[in-house]
Amino acid sequence: MDTPFELAMNLFGPGEAGEGLITLGFFLGEVEAQTIQDSIPSWFSPSFEGIAEIVLEVMTEKGLLNGARYQEHLDVWRKHVMELTGEGKEVIQRIGYEPVDLGSAFLDGHLYYPVQTLIRKSSFGQGGPVNSSERIDVVVIRSDRTLLEIRESKDEHGRRTGITRLDDGTLLQKYPAGSDHATWSWESIQSYLREDYPRKPIANLAMRIVRHLRKAAWLPDENDYWVLTCTVICSYVQAIFDAVPLILLNGSHNSGKSQLGVAMKAVSCNAVMIGMVSPSSMMRLMDEARGLVVIDDLESIGGADKSKGKEKFSDMMQTLKLSYKKETAKKVITNQHRTSETMNFFGVKVISNTEGVDEILGSRMLHVSTSQIPKHEVDDFLQRSGVSESELRVLRDDLHTWAFDHVAEINEIYQEELAGASEREKEIAAPLRTIARLIRLEGVLQAVEEAVGRKALAQRTFSSAEDGLKAVLNGLAGEGRAAVSVIEIALRLRAVMRVPITRRNPPVWTKSDWVSKKARSLGYIDEDLGRTRIYGYQTKQLKISPEKRLENGAMELSEAKIDTFCGGCKRCPYNKLQCEIMPGRLKKEGVLG
Structure with missing residues (x-):
């Protein structure tokens, strides 16, 4: 099947193909169709003349003044459609099948957010309600204030094919499910679509995150609150990035690791906290979340599945090691229905562990040390003010709208940070540096740089104390x-x-x-x-x-x-x-x- 450009060249010739395409574009816009095929009923409609008149008026308003020629173009397009349908011929087109995973998709400069909505239908008679029904419907919000519905294609016999698309034509790897851990409220989404909400600077939002984290746990290094804050914000825009940081909370028992994990979950995008579960359950939860994942007490995961504990734990650890990078975070598994399924584990993760992690996983992580609060710090810590649950809901909504409003700016700065960043350290640090630059508060970027510097030195291993001394000197x-x-x-x-x-x-x-x-x-x-x-x-x-x-x-x-x-x-x-x-x-x- 010819493309619209090829059709225009055939119908109008090189001299007028451009104007022919422009005229077609205005017609499709007026009838709210994406393609010629979608618009076929409008070309045959008894109201065609009225539609054409409106199209020409709109074109005139846009400064396109040659109405007579545009009317001729519309007539040519209409004749083509009639010939196409009148002959009753099938149009067969073979194209590449390249579906995308909406959970980590950053397409044409846009982010996507699937969300569950409740559709309620009611019918009324003279005596009042007669019948009502409810169903869950998933829609997708695109970062240009567009609400997209999901369509399932059918074959020539009317049977479902398993091919799923968005309204904008995007092919999907699988039907998107709104997360059970969704953090963007429908009320806020509607305000975003209407562009009816107050713009809040990211610096103000970041300071509220810091206040929330400082109330939750005492950290020996004050800079780490900013590292974790940048990590939280990363979770809202992680699909923009090719690689994201993994954070290790490392400290003794009762040093605040779990409390800090709970606090991170409460303020991050679509966050889920995973405790003592089997490795297979953990992998399923990571695939479903599509936001920040908090893994509390990594040691306990391996012991939760006794039957094949070691094998499954090893497989899970390998998945974690690859999950920081978008291109390596996918894994094909055989699900419970014995069919192949692609799972996606990409995303920001916060992992707590008392004994640390192995060297390979550690090389992909930034380390945040936790510690029991010293006695002389207790009074000051208890006086810290936090953020209420209602304030947290507003904060999450504000972070979502800020993220969707600033996609282009975030990507621009990220590409600057990524330029020449072939080393893993730079690749992992680039998202945090990007967010720190956007916050534009004194000390934030320095805090990130110090954390990255600690990681670079900490992940080096020395065969002797003399080699270590040389590095120090x-x-x-x-x-x-x-x-x-x-x-x-x-x-x-x-x-x-x-x-x-x-x-x-x-x-x-x-x-x-x-x-x-x-x-x-x-x-x-x-x-x-x-x-x-x-x-x-x-x-x-x-x-x-x-x-x-x-x-x-x-x-x-x-x-x-x-x-x-x-x-x-x-x-x-x-x-x-x-x-x-x-x-x-x-x-x-x-x-x-």
């Missing part, structure tokens, strides 16, 4: 540090080695003497600068070689002082690494008597 030299304390080097080394440190029988490389001598033998130290005290703890000061600073790209000296790294125990990344300064600092702060 290269980092200090690259920062432009002229002088550094031995204790700071030692603490950084403990962090990158990722080995549990205990007071009893600690590794030799944790000792200051080993660090000092090895740093000198590796050529990073020019001279000793004497000793200094940091909150009562005595430590050596070392001068870093200028040559090493240049080798690591430092073009100017850092303004950091010898004790700048010691900013307070409650937010310190080294407070679980047997820090020698910590007792003196806590005593000075009045935490220890």
Whole structure:
């Protein structure tokens, strides 16, 4: 079957094909048809002359003034339709079958949101209601304020073919189901379609998310609230991105991981929280959610299915490892009806685990540490104000409308961040950087960058403490540090080695003497600068070689002082690494008597 352009070329010739197509477009718009085939009844309608008159008036209003020629074009199109139908010939067209998964679709610059609606039909007689019926109907909202219905095609015998389309012609991989975890209210959707709602800046919405998360759980690093806030916002627009971050909440028992997961679920898009279920149930829930997934206590998942626990848990872990990237997040399974089904696990995930995760999954994750709240922080924490349930409903609606209003801007900034981002770290961080740039509040982008930086160093593994020490010293030299304390080097080394440190029988490389001598033998130290005290703890000061600073790209000296790294125990990344300064600092702060 010829395309409209090919038909216009055949009917009007090259000189007038363009005008012929324009005239056809106005006619189809007037009769609300997508194709010539859809418009066939209108060409045969007794009202055709009236329709044609309206079409010509609209064209005149648009500055197309040659009405007589456009009328001729309409007559030619009508003749073509009559010939086509009069001959009674079948039109057979073979095209590629490329359905899309609406759950992660970003098509022609648009996002899509399936939603369940209730259709109620009632009939009335003189005595009142006679009959009524109700059914669930799924419609799809497109981010240009269009409501799309779903159509199922039929074959020549009137039987369903399983081919599903949207009103705009989009072929669907499967019939979209409105999520049971849907977070966009129908009232808000109607306001969006009418363009009748207040625009709220994303910075204001982000600050409300932070307030909600800060009330839910205490975090040792204040910046992590912003990392999680950007993650929440990512869940509303994740279909725009090719890859999304996975977040690991890592901390001891009773450190607030579950509370933080519940808080993330309450404010994210179509969020679902998965607890102690079987691996197969978890995979089904991830496919259905199409929003943020919170996996609470990953260790418990493996033990929930005893029959084939290890095999299914391993399969689930492999799925998690691939779910951060759109092109690898799909999996074909055999469902309960013994037919093949494509499941899609793409999306932002927040995973809590006490013991961490394996190295491969960890390399795809940003780490957020949780901790039991120190006694001296309890009063301040209890005074934090949160967000009520009714405010959360409004906040979710506001985030949905903001997302659909800013699709083009989000994609533009994302493409800038993605340019040249072949490394996995940059690929995963790009969505968070995009959101941070859109929030435009001081410190947000820096918080994201610090989280990404921690991940890059934390995922490196070192075959020896000496290799780890080189990485630490290269980092200090690259920062432009002229002088550094031995204790700071030692603490950084403990962090990158990722080995549990205990007071009893600690590794030799944790000792200051080993660090000092090895740093000198590796050529990073020019001279000793004497000793200094940091909150009562005595430590050596070392001068870093200028040559090493240049080798690591430092073009100017850092303004950091010898004790700048010691900013307070409650937010310190080294407070679980047997820090020698910590007792003196806590005593000075009045935490220890």
